[in-house]
Amino acid sequence: MAKIELIRKGAEAYLYKTYMLGIPVIIKHRISKEYRDKVLDYRIRYHRTILEAKIIGTLRLRGLPVPAVLLVDPAKAILVLEYIEGTMLKELISRDIELSKRIFMELGKYIGIMHSESIVHGDLTTSNVIVRQSDNKPFIIDFGLAHYSNDIEDQGVDIHLMLRSLESTHPKHVDVLFKEFLKGYTSVRGEEYTRKLLDKVKEIRMRGRYVEERRLKKI
Amino acid sequence: MIVLGIESTAHTFGVGIVQDKEPYILADARADYVPEKGGIHPRESSRFLASMAGKVLSEALSEANVKPSEIDAIAVALGPGLGPCLRVGATVARTLSIYLSKPLVPVNHSVAHIEIGLLLTNSRDPVVVYLAGGNTMIVAYNEGRYRVFGETLDIALGNLIDVFAREVGLGPPYVVKGVHVVDKCAEEGGKLLDIPYTVKGQDVSFSGILTAALRLYKKLIAGKADYTLNDICYTVREIAYSMVVEVAERAIAHTGKKEVLLVGGVAASKALQEKFKAMAKYYDVEVKVVPPKYAVDNGVMIAWTGLLAFKHGVTIDPVKAVVRQRWRLDEVDIPWRK
The missing domain is CATH 3.30.420.40 (ATPase, nucleotide binding domain)
Structure with a gap:
């Protein structure tokens, strides 16, 4: 029996590192929340577990860098995933801006492909990208809020979330990194669609309470 | 240092007077507009606020037992909020600032909710x-x-x-x-x-x-x-x-x-x-x-945030003190937390 080590208490799940058949893996356990109604709690955990496994599978087939799913148990809200050895993108930005620029361009490309597959991540932040140590490939993780959608609105929310996580944790590097991200994204989805999507992002930001118009000129 | 703050972003006309040492709050006077039915109509609310402004202001001054000349600055919530209501508070604040020759300090209502929370909960x-x-x-x-x-x-x-x-x-x-x-x-x-x-x-x-x-x-x-x-x-x-x-x-x-x-x-x-x-x-x-008591709109939170801002040199020319209905809290520099 391999050692099981709790490595992270995330917002909705605990992550444990262990070994399965000699491969390093992550056990993702969506924990029951005392603050939620029991029926609601089961509903949320069950559905998110299944959906996450399904979506990761689809993206793997498209060749995107996402951790492989090794086991699914929706009733227990457990997923077993491939372990990615690397650094959170959030931490890399403050350490190596040049490398971060390259990674943001690549990430933009991956998100473009993901959106072409009608998948939205739903929680796209700099905490949910792991840059793999061996080859600096950005692995997209935590598909807990991901879903299938062709709606430009949902895709706009992804872009909005990425932009906002940059604004809130790395205000100094927003412009340069977001530019690279868009370069990558445009290379997959084309100028016209990207323009349309950015208009949607503006609209989403307008809907937030008390947004002033001049703030929107940035994008 | 003593600061008088005015809140009138929606349904409350509040005047708070605070100082920079314990007990921080010297006065907390308010009047709340309660619609008979339905929600808040901005025009109706603003009329109510305007009708109560003078009374609330003098209540606050007598509660604090300070003379207008002892006040160091006038703070006012310039946004975010309902336009007609914001204008009531802004008009009172500009007038006080000019009449008393006291500096005017612009305060963001949302930031004020946070600052009073920080103060009162340590x-x-x-x-x-x-x-x-x-x-x-x-x-x-x-x-x-x-x-x-x-x-x-x-x-x-x-x-x-x-x-x-x-x-x-x-x-x-x-x-x-x-x-x-x-x-x-x-x-x-x-x-x-x-x-x-x-x-x-x-x-x-x-x-x-x-x-x-x-x-x-x-x-x-x-x-x-x-x-x-x-x-x-x-x-x-x-x-x-x-x-x-x-x-x-x-x-x-x-x-x-x-x-x-x-x-x-x-x-x-x-x-x-x-x-x-x-x-x-x-x-x-x-x-x-x-x-x-301080979770809802009040003048104390405006006065307290105004005091923090004033200590860091934040003031505004009364002529330029226009209301901003959609003033986001993440547009406001917070020099006092650096």
Whole structure:
């Protein structure tokens, strides 16, 4: 029996590192929340577990860098995933801006492909990208809020979330990194669609309470 | 240092007087506009605020027992809020500033809700959950400003429960003896109905809950339901509050902060506070709640934030002190927290 080590208490799940058949893996356990109604709690955990496994599978087939799913148990809200050895993108930005620029361009490309597959991540932040140590490939993780959608609105929310996580944790590097991200994204989805999507992002930001118009000129 | 602050962003005309040492609060005078039915009509509210301004101001001055000449600065909430209401406070503040030859300090109403919460709960660096009739935001301080980590993409939480209460005939008034009528109604319910749970990353959306809840209500009054109004209230409360707790939880996980501070009118909800306390157990996080008296709009929070700002040289020329209805809190530099 391999050692099981709790490595992270995330917002909705605990992550444990262990070994399965000699491969390093992550056990993702969506924990029951005392603050939620029991029926609601089961509903949320069950559905998110299944959906996450399904979506990761689809993206793997498209060749995107996402951790492989090794086991699914929706009733227990457990997923077993491939372990990615690397650094959170959030931490890399403050350490190596040049490398971060390259990674943001690549990430933009991956998100473009993901959106072409009608998948939205739903929680796209700099905490949910792991840059793999061996080859600096950005692995997209935590598909807990991901879903299938062709709606430009949902895709706009992804872009909005990425932009906002940059604004809130790395205000100094927003412009340069977001530019690279868009370069990558445009290379997959084309100028016209990207323009349309950015208009949607503006609209989403307008809907937030008390947004002033001049703030929107940035994008 | 003594600062007088004026609040009139929506339905309260408040004048607070504070000083920079204990006991910080010298006066807290207010007048609240309560509509007979329906919601707040900006014009009606502004007329009420204007009619009460003089009385509230003199009440505050006599309560504090200070002469106008002893005041060091006049602070005013220039936004965000309802235009006609904001203009009442701005007019009074500009007049006082010019007449008394005292500097005028612009204050952001949302920042003021946070600052008074920090002062009264002794919080240092919390994730702030700002829940009010017009605002639903998860905020934390980072690099010179309060940054928005999540917010509603459509209506505010307070707006959701008030409109729902109104449409099903539970209110107004929306709050009876400190308990929201929807919270009260939910106590007798317990069956979870089908209402959408919409969390998009760190953002929430409440409009779908309102639509679904009203649809369930229609079915109920048509006699085609196997549930009660209590069950609908219970479901609205469970889903809406759980969504807010979940996004706050995400912000805590993302920032690693050790305190969570609830501010704004909806923060007074005991049911919501219970959920936050249950969530906090999973982390090593302390839940703090602004006292109910200062959770709602008041002049003290404007005066206190004005005092902090004034100490760091923030003032505005009365001629340029125009109201800003959509002034976001993440546009405001916070020099006093550096």
